[in-house]
Amino acid sequence: MNESVRSLLDSKFHQKFSRRRFLQGAAGLATLTVIGAPSRGEAAALGGQLNYFGWDGENGANVAKDFLAKNNIQMQSSFQVSGDEALTRFNTGGRGTLDILTPNKDFQRTILQAGTELFQPLDMARIPNAADLFPAFKQAPWLIKDGKTYGVPLIWGDEPCVYNPKKWDGVPAKYTDFADPKYKGEIVFMDDPFGNTWLFAKSIGVADPSRLTAAQLQQTMEAMLKVKPNIVTIGASFADMADVMVRGDASIGVCGWAYQTLIAKEKGVELKVASPADDGTYYWQDAYAIALDAPHADNAYAFIDFMSSAQSNAAIATELGSGCTNAKAFDLLDPVMQGLYPYDVVRKADGGILNTQIVFPPQQTEGDIVGTQAWIEAWQAFKAA
Amino acid sequence: MTDLLTAASRGSRAIRPSGGGSGAFRLLTPAALYYAVFFAIPMLCLFVLSFWRAQGFDLIVDFSLDNYWKIAQSPVYHVLLLRTVVIGFITALIVVPLAFALSYVLHFVLARRGQIVLQLVLLSLFSGYLVRIYAWRTILGKQGLLNSTLMWLGVIDSPLEFLIYSNFATVITLTGLLLPLAVLPIYSSMANISRDHLEVARDLGSRRAHLVRTILVPMALPGIRTASAFAFLLAAGDFVTPSLVGGTQGIMIGNVIADQFRGIGSNWPLGGAIAFVTMALVLVVYFAAMRLIRWVTTW
Numbered sequence: 001m002n003e004s005v006r007s008l009l010d011s012k013f014h015q016k017f018s019r020r021r022f023l024q025g026a027a028g029l030a031t032l033t034v035i036g037a038p039s040r041g042e043a044a045a046l047g048g049q050l051n052y053f054g055w056d057g058e059n060g061a062n063v064a065k066d067f068l069a070k071n072n073i074q075m076q077s078s079f080q081v082s083g084d085e086a087l088t089r090f091n092t093g094g095r096g097t098l099d100i101l102t103p104n105k106d107f108q109r110t111i112l113q114a115g116t117e118l119f120q121p122l123d124m125a126r127i128p129n130a131a132d133l134f135p136a137f138k139q140a141p142w143l144i145k146d147g148k149t150y151g152v153p154l155i156w157g158d159e160p161c162v163y164n165p166k167k168w169d170g171v172p173a174k175y176t177d178f179a180d181p182k183y184k185g186e187i188v189f190m191d192d193p194f195g196n197t198w199l200f201a202k203s204i205g206v207a208d209p210s211r212l213t214a215a216q217l218q219q220t221m222e223a224m225l226k227v228k229p230n231i232v233t234i235g236a237s238f239a240d241m242a243d244v245m246v247r248g249d250a251s252i253g254v255c256g257w258a259y260q261t262l263i264a265k266e267k268g269v270e271l272k273v274a275s276p277a278d279d280g281t282y283y284w285q286d287a288y289a290i291a292l293d294a295p296h297a298d299n300a301y302a303f304i305d306f307m308s309s310a311q312s313n314a315a316i317a318t319e320l321g322s323g324c325t326n327a328k329a330f331d332l333l334d335p336v337m338q339g340l341y342p343y344d345v346v347r348k349a350d351g352g353i354l355n356t357q358i359v360f361p362p363q364q365t366e367g368d369i370v371g372t373q374a375w376i377e378a379w380q381a382f383k384a385a
Numbered sequence: 386m387t388d389l390l391t392a393a394s395r396g397s398r399a400i401r402p403s404g405g406g407s408g409a410f411r412l413l414t415p416a417a418l419y420y421a422v423f424f425a426i427p428m429l430c431l432f433v434l435s436f437w438r439a440q441g442f443d444l445i446v447d448f449s450l451d452n453y454w455k456i457a458q459s460p461v462y463h464v465l466l467l468r469t470v471v472i473g474f475i476t477a478l479i480v481v482p483l484a485f486a487l488s489y490v491l492h493f494v495l496a497r498r499g500q501i502v503l504q505l506v507l508l509s510l511f512s513g514y515l516v517r518i519y520a521w522r523t524i525l526g527k528q529g530l531l532n533s534t535l536m537w538l539g540v541i542d543s544p545l546e547f548l549i550y551s552n553f554a555t556v557i558t559l560t561g562l563l564l565p566l567a568v569l570p571i572y573s574s575m576a577n578i579s580r581d582h583l584e585v586a587r588d589l590g591s592r593r594a595h596l597v598r599t600i601l602v603p604m605a606l607p608g609i610r611t612a613s614a615f616a617f618l619l620a621a622g623d624f625v626t627p628s629l630v631g632g633t634q635g636i637m638i639g640n641v642i643a644d645q646f647r648g649i650g651s652n653w654p655l656g657g658a659i660a661f662v663t664m665a666l667v668l669v670v671y672f673a674a675m676r677l678i679r680w681v682t683t684w
Contacts, residue, residue, distance in 0.1 A: 084649035087442070110649055116442040185546060191628070193650065233550040233632040240629065243519075248528040249549060360649065363441045373439075376650035381461045383636040384468075 047072040050299040053086055053094070054102030055079065056239075057259075058154060058286060060307050063315045067306045073299050081237055082192075083107050090118050090291060098291035099300040105285045106194075106360040108151055109142035114363055119289045121148035126301040129308035132328045136346040141355050143287060151287030152304055154313070155322035156354065157341055158281040159195055160273040162256035164245060171252065173278040175203035178254065179226035187227070188241050188250035189234045193379030194372075195255045195282070198359045200224050203279045210358045212375075213368045221378050225385060234383060239263060245271060258321040258340065283345070283354050285325070435657035444653060452658035462641070466663060469638040470670055472552065473621030476559045477674075480616040481609060483560070484567035488608075489601070491568075492575045493583075503572060506565050514562070518629050521558040525549040525630070550632025558630050559620045566619070567612035574608025575601075603682045610675060617674070621667050638663050 050068075052059045056079040068075055080086060086094075086101045101119065103111070111118050124130055130138075130152050137143075137153040144150070161171045167186070172178065178187055189196060201209035201220040212220065232250040235241025242260040244250050246267045253260065256273070264271040275281040288304045290297060306312055310328035317324035317333065323341040324330055330338060345352045364371040435452055438445040456462045487506070491499030509517070524530045525548040532544040547553050578601065586596050602609065624639030631637075638659065645656025 082647055085647055087649065088647050088651065107649060111442075114442050228633060231633050233635065234628070236625075236628050243522075247522065247526050249526050363649070372650040373652055376644060376652075377461070380636070380641055380644065383633070383640075384461050384464050 046299055046302050048074065048296060048299065050075045050296050050303060051097055051099045051294075052077040053080060053089055053098050053291075054100065055286060057320050058102045058288075058316070059100075060303075060312070060316055062319060063312050064303065064306060067303075071299075071302065073303070075303075086291075087111065087116070087118055095291070096293045096295060099294040099296045100303060101289045101291050102154065102286050103151065103289055105140070105142045105287070105354060106358055108287060108289065109358070110360050110363055112142070112145040112150060117292050119150040120292045120294065120297075121150055122152065122290060123301070124149055127152055127305045127308060129305050129310075129326070132310060132326045133308075134325060134327045134330075134343075134346040135349040136352045136354060137285070137325050139349065140285075140351045142351065151289040152308055153285050153287045153325040154307065155317050155320055156283060156285035156325060156346065157258060157322040158275065158283050159199070159255055160258065160275045160281050162242075162245065162253040162258075162260045162271050162273050164251040165270060165272050167251040171274045171276055174276050175199050175254065175279050176223050176226070177276070178230060178252075179223075181230070183227075183230040183252065185230065185232055186251045187231045188244045188253050189231055190238065190241055190253070190255040191234045191236055191383075192255055193375050194359050194361070196224065197221075197375055197379065198282060199255060199279065203276070210361055211366075211369045212361065214370050214374065217370055217374060217378050221382055224382055228382070228385065242271075245269070262321050282357050282359050284359075285354055431657045432661060434654055435661055437654040439652040439654055452655045453662070455655065456658060456662050462638070462659065462662075465636065465638040465641055466666055468552075468634075469621050469663065470666060472555060472559070472627070472637065473617045473667070474670065474674075476556050476563065476620035477613055477617035479556065479560050480563050480567045480620075481571075481612050483564055484571050484612050484616075485602075485605070485609065487564075487568050488572040488575050488605075491572055492578075493580065503568070506568055510565050515625070515629075517562055518558060518626055521554070521561060522549065522630060525554050525557065549630060550635070552631060552634055554630040554632070555627045555635065558626050559623065562626065563616050563619055566615045570608040570611035570615070571605055572608070574605040578604045598682060602678075606678070606682065609678065613674065613678070614671065617671055618667060621663075 050073050052075055059075060059077045059079075061075075061077070064075075067073075078089075080089075080102075083104045084107050086098070086103060090098060103119070108119070133153060137156075140151075140153065143153070163171055172180070197212075197217070197220055198209045200223050201212055201216065204219055204223050206212060206216050206220070233244060235244060235253070238257050238260060241253050241256060242263040245253055245260070246264050246269045253271075258273050261271045261273060288307065290300045290304070294300055307316065308326060310326050310332060313324050313326035314329035314332035316322075317329065318337055321340070323343070323346070324333060325346070327347075330343060345354065360372070361375050362369055362371050365374070434444070436448045436450070438447045438449060438451065491503055495502055512520075522529070526532070527544040527546065527549065529549065531548060532541070535541045536544070582600055582604070583596060586600050591599065621637075622639055624637050624643060627635040627637045628640060629635075642656050642659050642663070644650070645652045645659065
């Protein structure tokens with residue numbers, strides 16, 4: 001997406017949307033009315049508790065507020081700080097207490113492929129709104145195992161750089177260009193071993209950055225270490241990373257999220273998003289899933305179906321500065337929001353680039369290809385250096 | 386008043402261990418059970434786990450020293466263990482004397498008004514832990530309170546970058562966080578020292594430094610020991626503060642332990658082994674420091 005579109009997006013985006021309402025959880029959205037939106041899946045008797053463990057914002061505190069109140073559902077939300085934390089929570093006493101999870105595609109793919117217990121197969125008849133998903137998400141391979149579906153995509157997007165336009169005109173063509181001394185004291189990284197390693201592996205020319213040999217991983221870390229003198233800090237979360245830029249302690253965030261521009265706008269700071277022209281970025285998708293042995297499965301199904309409706313999906317996508325997954329929701333988006341992400345990729349069946357582009361490494365070493373533990377240790381060595 | 390004293394005396398007799406050791410044992414039982422269930426047993430499980438292996442998402446029951454061997458061989462863990470101990474030690478070296486001085490002022494200088502000031506110090510504990518860390522970011526940041534003030538006064542031309550996202554920032558922030566906790570035990574110990582002790586020492590010719598070393602510190606030693614434990618152990622065990630204000634050098638061993646218990650790249654047995662090595666190292670340093678304090682005060 002070119003710069004003029006992004007600029008237009010920023011102004012329109014924030015004009016249409018009240019950050020205060022988003023952050024404080026007040027009802028309603030300026031552009032989309034989802035109050036009392038009908039849910040085709042509300043057949044079972046609802047009410048009582050619904051336990052959510054996932055990303056902050058994806059619990060639909062604003063979007064589902066009236067739906068939850070109408071059905072007398074009390075949502076208890078806990079937020080993860082890393083994409084794979086649900087597994088730890090599940091294995092440390094969470095089993096039997098968790099209902100809704102929001103795994104990203106690579107994490108869910110890995111869990112399903114490994115046969116690890118975490119998600120339960122979904123009865124898609126109870127989520128009729130999922131019929132309106134974009135083709136890429138309808139039969140997404142990362143959500144299916146043995147013919148059973150384990151997730152309903154909620155939002156998607158990319159992992160761009162976020163920068164302060166008062167300081168920079170854009171971002172360099174390659175991630176490795178951030179080693180230029182002119183960036184000294186200007187960069188904040190995200191504490192993400194997989195995202196950063198993947199992006200820099202791509203930048204040094206590795207064909208499949210998710211499958212690195214030990215030597216390639218070493219070369220990737222060496223490239224990242226050349227950038228390290230320019231890094232101010234490593235953000236503990238997306239919000240923390242945005243906070244560093246809002247305070248003026250750094251002016252470029254690597255491995256960021258468009259949502260950070262909204263956080264900054266609320267604080268009166270303009271940030272823009274862009275990806276290195278040569279290296280590009282990678283795409284992610286978060287889905288709603290139901291935990292194995294979920295104690296409030298009826299509420300969970302009803303919630304997922306409600307959030308999957310065109311109105312709700314457009315609202316949550318707008319709220320989180322992300323791509324919508326419901327094809328009908330696309331028509332409800334502001335024109336500038338429609339231009340935020342390349343929707344042609346999700347109109348293709350079988351997941352499109354989201355399916356072929358895998359960010360997580362293999363769980364275990366596969367011949368010469370190193371596994372997750374090697375990536376984690378390399379990232380720790382990078383941080384400790 | 387007499388009635389009250391009598392009632393207090395009865396109450397006192399009522400809770401006094403009637404059967405010597407067995408009474409004390411009964412009183413200790415709830416706390417002992419709590420520690421057994423919520424500390425000793427989990428720690429024992431973690432210790433056993435540290436000899437197992439992780440394979441994918443599965444834990445393999447084993448008795449292997451591989452995890453400990455890995456720690457012994459990895460320069461990354463050595464660097465982080467050293468950094469953790471040094472940060473904890475420096476923080477304690479700053480926090481404990483500050484807490485000692487503050488307690489002295491509260492007890493001996495401000496006397497009754499000291500109680501009010503103590504309550505004000507403790508009020509800071511009512512604010513959230515993360516809120517206080519972010520408050521320090523506001524103070525120490527490039528465009529923070531301190532840099533802005535110094536630039537406004539013309540003392541500096543450009544922001545002092547070492548103030549934030551550095552080990553300096555970690556130590557300063559930890560000091561701010563831990564000082565109220567360290568004041569409590571030292572103040573409590575000092576409350577048992579009367580002015581008469583100091584007067585007698587002065588009459589016998591004791592000078593200020595000698596008086597502090599031979600009277601104040603030994604008599605407040607239980608409190609100093611507890612405050613040192615709070616400051617050193619909590620600073621060494623913290624990983625949120627260094628990750629938020631420590632910058633690219635901010636990672637400590639706690640971050641690595643947390644990573645080993647989190648999600649897809651987790652390795653619980655290795656995490657357990659790192660935790661026990663860290664605990665052993667920190668305890669060795671702590672007890673060595675305690676012996677040093679005792680030696681200094683009796684020398």
